[in-house]
Amino acid sequence: MSIEVHNLHQHYGETRAIDGVCMKLPDSAQVLALIGPSGGGKSTFLRLIGGIETPTSGTVIVDDQELPKEEEGLLDYRKSNGFLFQAFNLFPHLSALDNIILPLTEVHGWSRHKAEERAHEVVKRFYLEKHLEKHPEQLSGGQQQRVALARAVAHEPALLLLDEPTSALDPEMKAGVLDLIKELCDAGQRIVLSTHEMGFARQSADHVVFLAEGKILEEGKAEELFEASREPKVTQFLDRVMKW
Amino acid sequence: MKSFINALVSVILAVTFFFGFWVILDHDYDWAAIAPYSGNLFSGWLVTVGISLAALALSVVVAAVLTVAQLSSHRVPRVLSRAYVEIVRGTPLLTQILIGYYLIADAIGWDSRFGVGLVILSCFSGAYLSEIFRGGIESISKSQWLSARAIGLSEGQTYRFVVIPQAIRRVLPASAGQFANLIKDSSLLFVISVHEFTMQAREANANSFATFEAYLPLVMGYFILTFPISLLSRHLEKRFSYEH
Ligand SMILES: Nc1ncnc2c1ncn2[C@@H]1O[C@H](COP(=O)(O)OP(=O)(O)OP(=O)(O)O)[C@@H](O)[C@H]1O
Ligand SMILES: [Mg+2]
Numbered sequence: 001m002s003i004e005v006h007n008l009h010q011h012y013g014e015t016r017a018i019d020g021v022c023m024k025l026p027d028s029a030q031v032l033a034l035i036g037p038s039g040g041g042k043s044t045f046l047r048l049i050g051g052i053e054t055p056t057s058g059t060v061i062v063d064d065q066e067l068p069k070e071e072e073g074l075l076d077y078r079k080s081n082g083f084l085f086q087a088f089n090l091f092p093h094l095s096a097l098d099n100i101i102l103p104l105t106e107v108h109g110w111s112r113h114k115a116e117e118r119a120h121e122v123v124k125r126f127y128l129e130k131h132l133e134k135h136p137e138q139l140s141g142g143q144q145q146r147v148a149l150a151r152a153v154a155h156e157p158a159l160l161l162l163d164e165p166t167s168a169l170d171p172e173m174k175a176g177v178l179d180l181i182k183e184l185c186d187a188g189q190r191i192v193l194s195t196h197e198m199g200f201a202r203q204s205a206d207h208v209v210f211l212a213e214g215k216i217l218e219e220g221k222a223e224e225l226f227e228a229s230r231e232p233k234v235t236q237f238l239d240r241v242m243k244w
Numbered sequence: 245m246k247s248f249i250n251a252l253v254s255v256i257l258a259v260t261f262f263f264g265f266w267v268i269l270d271h272d273y274d275w276a277a278i279a280p281y282s283g284n285l286f287s288g289w290l291v292t293v294g295i296s297l298a299a300l301a302l303s304v305v306v307a308a309v310l311t312v313a314q315l316s317s318h319r320v321p322r323v324l325s326r327a328y329v330e331i332v333r334g335t336p337l338l339t340q341i342l343i344g345y346y347l348i349a350d351a352i353g354w355d356s357r358f359g360v361g362l363v364i365l366s367c368f369s370g371a372y373l374s375e376i377f378r379g380g381i382e383s384i385s386k387s388q389w390l391s392a393r394a395i396g397l398s399e400g401q402t403y404r405f406v407v408i409p410q411a412i413r414r415v416l417p418a419s420a421g422q423f424a425n426l427i428k429d430s431s432l433l434f435v436i437s438v439h440e441f442t443m444q445a446r447e448a449n450a451n452s453f454a455t456f457e458a459y460l461p462l463v464m465g466y467f468i469l470t471f472p473i474s475l476l477s478r479h480l481e482k483r484f485s486y487e488h
Contacts, residue, residue: 052393075398083394088387093410102405107396151395 001063001159001190002027003049008058010044010214017044018055019214025207031185033205033222034194037237040211042194043163049192050161051077062159079107082152082160087168089148090136096147097123097132100154108155122150126180142173149180153189160184162193198242202226210234271456278457281448285458288444289465295358295440296427296469299365303426306370311377325374332371338432340364345436361433361440369426376422380415381407413484420477424470431466441465 003025010018018041025032034042047053049060051067051074060067068074090099097119104115123129126146136144145165152160165181166174178200185191185204195201201208202222209219210231218231229235278285313325332340344364345357354360384407392402434443441462449458 050394052390075396078394079396085387085390085394088385089391091388091391091406091410093413103395103397106401106405 001025001029001032002061003032003192004061005049006059006061008045008048008060009056010041010048010053011056016214017041018048021045021058021211021214021216023209023216023219029207030188030190031205031207032192033201033208034192034211035196035198035201035208036211036217041214042211044214045211046161046163046192046194050081050083050159052083080158082155082157084145084148084152084160084162084165086164087141087145089151090144092136095133095135096128096139099136099147100151103151104154118154119150122154126150140173141169142176145169145173145177146180149177153184158190160189160191162191162195164194164196167196196241198226198238210237212237268456268460273457274454275457277452277454278448278461281444281452281458284444285441285448285461285465288439288441291358291439292427292430292441292465293469295362295365295433295438296423296430298362299369299426299430300423302362302366303369303373306366307373307377310370310374311381314374314378315381329371329374332368333375337368337429338435340368341432341435357433357436357438361430361436361438365426365430365433368429369422372425373419373422376415376418377411379418380411383414384410417477417481417484420473420480424473424477427469427473428466 003023005021005023008018008021009016021041034045036042044053048055049062051060054069054074062077065077067077090096091102094102097116100119100122101112101115104110104118105112110118123132126149128143128146128150131139131143131147136147139147145168149165162181166177169177174197178197181191181193182200182204193201193205205222207219208222208225210217210225212233218225218229218234225234226238229238310325310329313321314329316322341361341364344367345360349355349360388406388410389402392406397405430440431442433440434446437443445458445462449455452458
């Protein structure tokens with residue numbers, strides 16, 4: 001996977017959510033994890049890489065293509081990706097099945113029949129067969145996140161972006177969703193995720209970026225960063241979050 | 245203290261009800277006096293039902309146009325529709341009927357009382373309805389927009405598949421209430437001699453001098469229209485409140 005970021009800025013009024021980020025991901029990396037303190041800019045960075053927002057300045061280059069700045073081109077780029085947020089991903093007026101089908105038919109132009117077939121495949125893979133007809137409010141948080149994940153991968157996205165996909169879940173549901181994400185990693189899915197689950201990041205990510213105050217404090221191979229960080233701030237952060 | 249106020253309120257209510265019923269029951273009814281006008285009363289009731297239904301349909305159209313204008317990204321339609329809504333809501337319906345009929349309709353040479361009354365009522369009700377619609381659309385949370393954007397829906401598709409279907413459920417109870425208002429408001433059309441229910445009751449009263457016998461059916465005639473709507477509105481409110 002090739003992601004390059006040049007002098008990226010994203011400012012919201014006075015807040016510099018992303019404040020001059022440069023990064024070049026090694027081609028060998030398949031899973032990139034963003035970690036760091038709350039408010040450090042992880043979600044913003046993900047939205048920029050995913051083409052959900054356009055940056056104040058700077059460029060993002062994915063697979064040698066610079067992300068367009070105008071909405072139309074950006075929309076096409078977004079269609080090729082999958083995105084999962086912390087919570088509230090699903091549309092409450094649609095059943096689980098229709099949540100998965102809607103983007104397939106309306107965004108990707110599949111026939112209803114083909115979309116249904118595909119939806120049933122992913123639903124089976126994610127152990128959701130029993131919940132197809134339920135609406136989001138009838139599903140547990142973990143089930144909702146699994147449906148949302150199924151929707152995000154149903155069209156086989158080139159890049160899957162996950163923003164703290166489990167931080168709103170109970171520990172038990174967390175494990176279920178993380179298992180699925182791990183399966184996707186092992187199946188070769190290219191993923192960029194932000195997470196507070198250090199254990200998970202360490203196990204599944206090839207490359208880790210530590211973001212704080214809108215800047216990259218440190219980046220590197222997962223094992224190097226977790227075992228032998230050179231940045232005192234990063235070591236401190238890791239010590240604190242790994243303590244319990 | 246609280247129980248004293250409760251007791252006082254109960255007594256006042258009981259006395260008022262008793263007095264009301266006593267006046268109604270004690271009256272020496274002469275239904276024969278009103279009998280010759282019963283056909284007129286019924287046809288007036290039908291006109292009221294008809295004009296209310298037609299105005300309902302037309303006011304939904306007016307409201308839809310106003311809502312689109314208010315949500316527009318251009319300033320001109322936004323300002324114009326805002327001004328329209330404020331003026332309509334800030335002036336009495338009676339004034340609008342008089343001006344609409346004697347000035348505007350007269351100027352363009354249109355003298356169908358029913359037609360003019362219908363249009364005025366629709367323009368009036370449409371302004372209120374558009375506020376309900378706008379509120380419904382704006383009540384759809386940002387996370388829904390973000391989700392829609394992330395799966396690659398365009399703005400138009402987001403309205404069509406995500407925002408409007410949810411907004412409709414939310415505005416149904418208030419819209420039903422507005423329909424009940426419309427039925428009651430149509431009674432003011434007697435000032436331009438539309439032969440609706442109130443007009444017929446007034447005429448029956450003037451000709452027969454049987455005030456009670458003319459106005460009691462009037463009250464009942466409106467109530468059997470508005471009460472089911474009020475029940476429906478409350479039912480819808482309850483039903484959709486479970487969903488969120
Ligand atoms: N849409 C926005 N408008 C204004 N400020 C924003 C917006 N999005 C993010 N910010 C601000 O930008 C900074 C970075 O936020 P961001 O959500 O990217 O951090 P984060 O690393 O994802 O934090 P967390 O771990 O709590 O999710 C924060 O100070 C936040 O308040
Ligand atoms: Mg975040």
